[in-house]
Amino acid sequence: MTATEILMIAGMMAVTFGIRYALFALAGRIRMAPWIEDALKFIPPAVLTSITLPAVLLPRGAWDVSWSNPYLVAALVATAAGAWTRNLLATIAIGLAAFFLFRLLVPGVTF
Amino acid sequence: MNAAAPLHARRQELLAGARDTFPLLLGAFPFGMIYGAVAATSGLTPAAVMAMSAFVFAGASQFIAVGLFAAQTPVAIIVLTTFVVNLRHMLYSATLLPHLSHLPQRWRIPLAFWLTDETFAVTVHRYGRPDPAGTRHWYQLGSSLAMYLNWQLWCLVGLLMGSRIPDASGWGLDVAMPITFIGMILPFVKSAPMAVCVLTAGAAALATVGLPYKLGILIAAFAGIGAGMAAEKFSRARAQALRP
Numbered sequence: 001m002t003a004t005e006i007l008m009i010a011g012m013m014a015v016t017f018g019i020r021y022a023l024f025a026l027a028g029r030i031r032m033a034p035w036i037e038d039a040l041k042f043i044p045p046a047v048l049t050s051i052t053l054p055a056v057l058l059p060r061g062a063w064d065v066s067w068s069n070p071y072l073v074a075a076l077v078a079t080a081a082g083a084w085t086r087n088l089l090a091t092i093a094i095g096l097a098a099f100f101l102f103r104l105l106v107p108g109v110t111f
Numbered sequence: 112m113n114a115a116a117p118l119h120a121r122r123q124e125l126l127a128g129a130r131d132t133f134p135l136l137l138g139a140f141p142f143g144m145i146y147g148a149v150a151a152t153s154g155l156t157p158a159a160v161m162a163m164s165a166f167v168f169a170g171a172s173q174f175i176a177v178g179l180f181a182a183q184t185p186v187a188i189i190v191l192t193t194f195v196v197n198l199r200h201m202l203y204s205a206t207l208l209p210h211l212s213h214l215p216q217r218w219r220i221p222l223a224f225w226l227t228d229e230t231f232a233v234t235v236h237r238y239g240r241p242d243p244a245g246t247r248h249w250y251q252l253g254s255s256l257a258m259y260l261n262w263q264l265w266c267l268v269g270l271l272m273g274s275r276i277p278d279a280s281g282w283g284l285d286v287a288m289p290i291t292f293i294g295m296i297l298p299f300v301k302s303a304p305m306a307v308c309v310l311t312a313g314a315a316a317l318a319t320v321g322l323p324y325k326l327g328i329l330i331a332a333f334a335g336i337g338a339g340m341a342a343e344k345f346s347r348a349r350a351q352a353l354r355p
Contacts, residue, residue, distance in 0.1 A: 004186060005159035010189035012176060013166045016197045021223035023204040027212035036205070038343070039336050042308045043249040044232060045299040046335030049309045050316035050328045051171065052292040055285075058320060071286050078290045082297040089134035089295065095290035096141065103283060 068106070074099035120244040120265025128233070135229040136261045138291030139170070143262050145284035147173050147269020148276075153181035157270055164266040168225065168259060171288065172196040177324065192324045199332060203231040207251075210238045214248055225255030232295040282288065303346060308339025 001009075023030075052075075057063065059071040067073065078095025085091065143164075150160040155177065163173050172193045179189045203226060211219060234251045300309055312335025319327030 001156055001159045001162065005156060005162075006167065008176070008180065008189055009159060009163050009166055011186060012163065012169075012172065012193045015190055015194040016167050016169050016172065016200070017224055018195070018198045019197050020204055020226045021220065023201060023208050024219040024223045025216075026213060027208050027219065032205075032208070035177055035340075037209075040206045041299075042305070042339035043332070044204055044235060045165045045296050045305060045309050046312040046332045047199040047202060047328070048228065048232075048296045049312040049335065050158045050331035052296065053313040053316050054320045054327070055289040057317065059283075059286075070283065071289065074286055075289055075293060079297070080295045081179040082294055086298075088294045088298075089137065091294035092134050092138045092287075092291055095293065096138075096287060098292070098315045099283065099286045 070099050070106075071104045073102050117244070120246050121249045124244075124246045124249035125253035125256075128237070128250035128255075129257040130253075131237075131250075132229065132233050132254040132257045133341075134294065135233065135291060136228075136257060138287050138294070139229065139258065139261055140265045141284040141287035142170055142174075142291070143265030144269035144272065145282070145287070146170065146177065147266040148273030148284075149174070149269075150177045150266075151270050151273030152310055153177045155180060157274075160270050161263070161267065164263055167193070168201075168262065169193070169197050169227070170262070174285070188324075195324045195326055195329065198329055199228075200226055202332070203228075206235060207231070207238065211248065222251055222255065225259055227255075227258055228292070228295065230254040230258050236298070304339045304342035307342035311335045311338035342343045 010050065055070075056071045056075040057065055059069065074095050078091050079093035082088075082091035085094075086089035133137060146164070150163075150173075151157070160177075163176070166177075167173055169203075174320065175196060176189050176193060179192060181260075204223065207226075211222065230251065233254050237247055237250045298304055312331050315334035316327055316331035319330050321327075322330070
């Protein structure tokens, strides 16, 4: 490992662990306002959606809203599979299978 | 208090946490491979590729950092981007806080280090269920260990493959992250305010996609949380008005 790599990894580890641990470190000494407790349940779907939608509609950093975008097709299939089966494993397995089947069967899709 | 809990109850929670995380291990497997494969061709030494997985353990930010490193971005910018991308974990820890505040630091430190989107999404449902033996944190530990070991394994496989198969990074394995996240989002969307939250967060994420350092993720998350809370307030007020 080079010095730059060590510096980068140490810095990334420090900020990542700091973010994950800061509140746990203080737990018991801070009390949350009721409106914050109301907000908590919205956190996971809001965060996950804000990562997911751009990854699907701009898979290579550029807009691609078309049926030739395998990321979009796989996301739609996964959403349908999830809504229908209500099973996490089925959602992920069917979504991944749709992606690779699409890439295999639809020629001309390049990356 | 957990010293009094019988051994089998703790082991049961540990195994249940790992088992319930299994679908997410499937999603993390292609994502870990693509990270390893991309990192192998980014100019990072193999030791650094694995050290990042072992010590940072945050898939999305590792993926972004490797891309920035390959583009010769200064270390300070890479660390700043990591900070912004991972700030969402503070929202997760805020959610788990009431359930972990009774635990000693020797529990809080490792559970914080291993806190990922996946373990959070699985564990938050467990914390919503009863816990007669007081052993729920063993469930989170089981999920954490499963995610951690799985991530190291597939990063290593990706690293070994990536240096042998030159175009492994073009396979599109990065699709695994959005697919996995869709599976994690769906169980939350059970009410109108939740739907408002998700739709707003998605629209805001698309509107802010051009911002640097992935700042849009946080802005969109807060937009979604605010919209969800407003929608809930509105539906409560309406329910009250309709009451005779």
